[in-house]
Structures are given as structure tokens and as C-alpha cells.
Amino acid sequence: MVIGNGSTNGQSRKNGNRRRNGKPSKYSAFSLLRHGLSQGADWPRAWREHPIRASYDVVIIGGGVHGLATAYYLAKNHGITNVAVLDKGYLGGGGSGRNTAILRSNYLTPEGVRFYDRSMQLYEHLAADLNFNVMFSRRGHLTLAHNDSSLRTMRWRAEVNKQQGVDSDVIDPNEIAKLVPYLETSPNTRYPILGALYHPPGGIIRHDAVVWGYARGADANGVHLHQNTEVTGIDVADGRVTGVRTRRGRIATGAVVNCTAGWSTIISDMAGVSMPVTTSPLQAAVTEPVRPFLDTVVVSGTLHVYVSQTDRGELVFGASVDPFTSYSMRGSLEFVEGLAGHVLELMPALSKMRLLRQWAGLCDMTPDYSPIMGPTEVDGFYVDVGWGTYGFKAGPVSGEAMAECVATKRTPEIIAAFPLSRFDAGELVGEKGAAAVGH
Amino acid sequence: MIQLPCPWCGPRNVTEFSHEGEPATRPDPGTATPEQWRGYLYFRRNARGWTEETWYHSAGCRRFFRLRRDTVSNTALPAGERAEGSA
Numbered sequence: 081m082v083i084g085n086g087s088t089n090g091q092s093r094k095n096g097n098r099r100r101n102g103k104p105s106k107y108s109a110f111s112l113l114r115h116g117l118s119q120g121a122d123w124p125r126a127w128r129e130h131p132i133r134a135s136y137d138v139v140i141i142g143g144g145v146h147g148l149a150t151a152y153y154l155a156k157n158h159g160i161t162n163v164a165v166l167d168k169g170y171l172g173g174g175g176s177g178r179n180t181a182i183l184r185s186n187y188l189t190p191e192g193v194r195f196y197d198r199s200m201q202l203y204e205h206l207a208a209d210l211n212f213n214v215m216f217s218r219r220g221h222l223t224l225a226h227n228d229s230s231l232r233t234m235r236w237r238a239e240v241n242k243q244q245g246v247d248s249d250v251i252d253p254n255e256i257a258k259l260v261p262y263l264e265t266s267p268n269t270r271y272p273i274l275g276a277l278y279h280p281p282g283g284i285i286r287h288d289a290v291v292w293g294y295a296r297g298a299d300a301n302g303v304h305l306h307q308n309t310e311v312t313g314i315d316v317a318d319g320r321v322t323g324v325r326t327r328r329g330r331i332a333t334g335a336v337v338n339c340t341a342g343w344s345t346i347i348s349d350m351a352g353v354s355m356p357v358t359t360s361p362l363q364a365a366v367t368e369p370v371r372p373f374l375d376t377v378v379v380s381g382t383l384h385v386y387v388s389q390t391d392r393g394e395l396v397f398g399a400s401v402d403p404f405t406s407y408s409m410r411g412s413l414e415f416v417e418g419l420a421g422h423v424l425e426l427m428p429a430l431s432k433m434r435l436l437r438q439w440a441g442l443c444d445m446t447p448d449y450s451p452i453m454g455p456t457e458v459d460g461f462y463v464d465v466g467w468g469t470y471g472f473k474a475g476p477v478s479g480e481a482m483a484e485c486v487a488t489k490r491t492p493e494i495i496a497a498f499p500l501s502r503f504d505a506g507e508l509v510g511e512k513g514a515a516a517v518g519h
Numbered sequence: 520m521i522q523l524p525c526p527w528c529g530p531r532n533v534t535e536f537s538h539e540g541e542p543a544t545r546p547d548p549g550t551a552t553p554e555q556w557r558g559y560l561y562f563r564r565n566a567r568g569w570t571e572e573t574w575y576h577s578a579g580c581r582r583f584f585r586l587r588r589d590t591v592s593n594t595a596l597p598a599g600e601r602a603e604g605s606a
């Protein structure tokens with residue numbers, strides 16, 4: 081999980097300025113060979129830079145997977161191409177470039193399962209759709225149960241999953257031991273493993289590639305991507321959005337989509353829309369690479385830890401959010417200490433592994449561990465927020481649904497359970513049992 | 520390391536405390552409107568910058584107290600005390 085590797089659009093820095101605004105080309109085995117022979121000297125930029133227009137039909141705030149996917153599907157599915165994506169920093173600089181890239185759809189509520197499963201279907205064909213290798217690897221996902229109550233919730237989840245056609249089952253410690261070498265499955269530990277929810281289609285993906293692929297696809301369809309363009313205000317007149325103010329000037333628009341995750345309260349405040357969202361940091365860490373031994377993703381809610389091995393061989397560790405709200409993305413020693421202890425309870429053989437780095441991202445937490453999507457009381461101001469610790473996997477379905485919502489001014493069925501108004505009605509979704517630690 | 524000022528124990532590491540969050544006054548259940556309930560239960564300012572909040576010294580004196588914290592730098596001050604330049 082490389083973060084901040086200096087290159088913000090997935091291509092060679094050496095030739096970064098060449099063909100800056102050239103027409104986007106198709107990636108293929110042939111183009112790879114051709115550019116390889118010229119030592120990569122003339123790869124075009126993955127997306128172009130444009131001057132900011134005075135007005136756009138739709139302005140999307142936030143250049144993470146949600147904002148970029150919304151822009152891509154607005155252009156591709158609905159022919160709305162006069163669209164801008166604004167980001168205060170670089171594309172993928174928020175949670176979309178900092179997550180641990182776990183994809184799964186074994187949630188607890190039927191509406192949650194249907195929603196995330198649609199995303200898995202879109203991810204399945206994303207590389208071909210975007211002409212960009214997103215390295216989706218369906219390697220199996222295990223959520224461990226260390227006590228009777230989690231085992232009960234898992235049986236419940238497995239039944240809901242199966243009913244929605246999602247491959248998911250509870251397995252016993254013997255089967256777990258066969259799937260996960262080096263896992264401590266003896267009954268004599270502090271938190272013995274009693275079983276696991278096994279979700280074979282779950283897996284990991286290359287998160288940066290997803291961001292870059294959507295950015296390139298949006299650009300090719302005519303969307304303008306403006307980095308280093310912080311939004312500082314939203315103009316509302318007579319209950320309608322009329323424009324956004326940025327550090328690079330004002331943009332007139334009648335439709336704004338808030339896709340800023342951990343910062344989304346600040347943006348909604350600008351439009352006068354209050355939300356049940358709090359922001360907390362979530363930390364993760366990665367080790368030096370070792371030979372491949374771990375195929376599956378392993379999650380333990382009780383121990384607040386999960387682990388997967390990347391294609392490069394590094395082990396990626398994650399946890400639950402820091403136990404207080406904050407807008408700081410600074411990592412802490414307490415986190416690494418707690419994490420190391422829990423990892424060693426699960427896999428004592430890892431005690432000699434060295435951590436390479438740790439980092440944090442901001443998570444927009446909601447009371448029911450479910451997103452908030454759709455229109456608000458301000459006409460033309462839409463939200464796609466509340467992604468907490470689990471929103472990367474939802475990027476494609478959210479982009480597809482938000483694009484439809486903005487284009488047709490109707491809320492699509494697949495996100496009907498997630499409106500902001502559900503908190504008035506007391507109709508919370510109740511996804512905590514499946515989303516609190518296992519992202 | 521983040522330190523919080525406990526009024527009874529002095530500055531201690533944040534790991535000794537539980538975050539209770541922004542103070543909210545419970546409305547009278549007999550007369551509260553649904554909007555008031557929703558505000559009390561779910562809606563928070565989620566301020567970026569200085570904010571006032573309740574903490575519990577769970578691994579110390581086990582008492583609740585208020586403080587002011589900058590949610591960007593995580594600098595914390597006793598309630599009522601203002602940092603230079605803070606709102």
C-alpha cells in the first residue's frame with residue numbers, strides 16, 4: 081500500500097510534461113511494447129489539465145474514488161460531460177489513497193448486502209471497462225469469531241448473505257487452519273478462535289489504480305479534473321445552490337455533490353446542511369515484503385485487527401478507528417503497540433517481521449455505520465458521505481447511483497435506504513455488527 | 520503523544536481517557552419534538568479546530584470533566600482557558 085509516492089497520476093515523472101494535453105490513448109499489449117521500445121519516452125499523461133470554466137452543469141467536491149466515479153458515470157451513462165471534480169490537494173490524497181483496499185459484500189442488512197454486491201459486480205469488470213489494470217484479486221475473506229455472540233451474528237450474516245445470492249458461510253477452526261497458515265488456532269489462547277465467516281469472493285484491489293482509472297476515464301469523457309482547488313464556500317439563494325467559491329475563483333453551477341468523506345461536515349456546513357457525522361482517524365501499517373504465504377484476508381473484530389498480504393509480499397495491517405474524533409492524520413505509537421500485540425496473538429510467527437511504515441486517514445462516521453446518499457433540503461446540493469472505514473469498496477456503485485440521482489433527480493432504488501432524512505424518521509440501518517472493524 | 524489536562528490528576532496520556540464527545544443537553548422527553556430528539560441523539564458540530572467536549576478519566580480518577588481541544592493539532596486546554604489566537 082504505497083502512499084504519497086510522489087507521483088500523483090500513475091506515470092513516469094521523467095517525461096511528466098510531455099504531451100501534457102495530448103489525446104488519451106488506449107493501453108494495450110501493443111502500446112506497452114511500443115512504449116517499452118522507446119523506453120517509455122512518450123507515454124501520454126493519464127489525464128489532462130484544463131483552465132477552470134466560469135460555470136459547470138455539475139460540480140463534484142472531492143477527488144477520491146467516490147467523486148471520480150460519480151463524474152465518470154455522469155458522463156458515460158448519462159451524457160452529462162460539463163462536469164468538474166475539485167480537490168483541495170491531489171486526486172486520491174484522502175481515504176481513497178490511504179485505505180487497505182479490502183472489498184467484500186457480506187454485510188448484515190439485506191439493503192447493505194445488495195448495495196455492496198452491486199459494487200463487487202462493477203469491480204469485477206472495472207479493469208476492462210476503464211482500460212486500466214486495477215489488480216482486483218478475489219482471494220477470500222475471513223472474519224474470525226472469538227466468542228458465542230460473534231458466532232451468532234455470523235450465522236445470521238451468512239443467512240442474509242445467502243438469501244441475497246452472496247457466497248458466505250460459517251466454518252470451523254479446522255477449516256480455518258487449512259486456509260490460513262501460521263494462524264494460532266489452539267483453544268488455549270486468551271481469545272480462542274471458535275469459527276469464522278468465510279466469504280470466498282472477498283479480496284483486495286490496487287486502490288491507487290482504481291482512482292487513476294476513474295480519473296482517466298472521466299477525463300476521456302470530457303470531465304474536467306481540477307487539483308489544488310480548495311472549495312471555501314457554497315452559494316445558496318432561495319434554497320437553491322447557485323455556485324461554489326474556491327481558492328481559484330467562483331464557479332457558477334446548479335448542482336453540487338459533496339464527496340469529501342472525512343471533511344464532508346465542513347462542506348455541508350457551507351451549504352447550511354447539518355449531518356450526523358463525526359470525523360475520526362483510522363490508522364494502518366505495512367511490513368517489509370516476505371514470500372507469499374497468506375492468501376486470504378483475515379479480520380478479527382475482538383482483537384481489533386486485520387491482515388492481508390499484497391502482491392508484493394508486504395503484510396498490511398489495519399484496525400478500528402482511533403477512539404476519539406480528530407482531523408489530524410498523524411499516526412501514533414500507541415496504535416503500533418496495540419496493533420503489534422494483537423497481530424502476535426493471531427500469528428505469533430510474525431514476531432520477527434519489521435514494520436516499514438504507518439499512516440492515517442480520516443473517516444466520516446455515522447451512527448448506523450451506513451452511508452448518507454442523495455438530495456438534501458438545499459435544492460441542487462447532494463451528499464455522498466458517511467463512508468466511515470468501509471467506503472472504498474462502495475466507490476463504483478456509489479458513483480453509478482449518485483450519477484443517476486443527479487441526472488434524473490430521482491433517488492435510485494439501490495440507495496433508497498440511505499437518505500439523510502432517515503435520522504428524522506428514526507429509520508437507521510443497523511450495519512454496526514458487520515462494519516465496525518472489518519472494513 | 521497527546522496529553523489531556525485532568526482537573527484532578529494533571530496532564531496524562533490520552534490513552535487513559537475515554538472520549539464522550541460534544542456536550543449535549545437531553546431534552547425533556549415529554550415535550551421534545553422529533554427534530555430536538557434527532558439533534559440530541561445524532562447531530563454533532565464535528566468542528567475542525569477548537570471545540571469543547573466531555574472526557575472521562577477511565578484509567579485514572581474515574582471522573583468526568585470538560586476541556587477545550589483543537590481537533591486539528593490535538594492541543595488540549597482546561598475548559599474555559601483560551602489558546603493564543605483561538606476562537
Ligand SMILES: Cc1cc2nc3c(=O)[nH]c(=O)nc-3n(C[C@H](O)[C@H](O)[C@H](O)COP(=O)(O)OP(=O)(O)OC[C@H]3O[C@@H](n4cnc5c(N)ncnc54)[C@H](O)[C@@H]3O)c2cc1C
Nearest residue numbers: 144145146168174175176179180182311441470471472473
Ligand atoms: C487506514 C484506512 C483503511 C481503510 N480500509 C478500507 C478497506 O479496507 N475497505 C474499504 O472499503 N474502505 C476502507 N477505508 C475507507 C475508505 O478509504 C473511504 O471510505 C473512501 O476512500 C472514501 O472515499 P471518498 O472518495 O468518499 O473520499 P476521499 O478519498 O477521502 O476523498 C475526499 C477528497 O476530498 C478532498 N477535499 C476535502 N475538503 C475539500 C475542499 N474543501 N475542497 C476540495 N476538496 C476537498 C480531499 O482532499 C480528498 O481528496 C479505509 C480508510 C482508511 C483511512
Ligand SMILES: [Zn+2]
Nearest residue numbers: 525528576580
Ligand atoms: Zn483524573
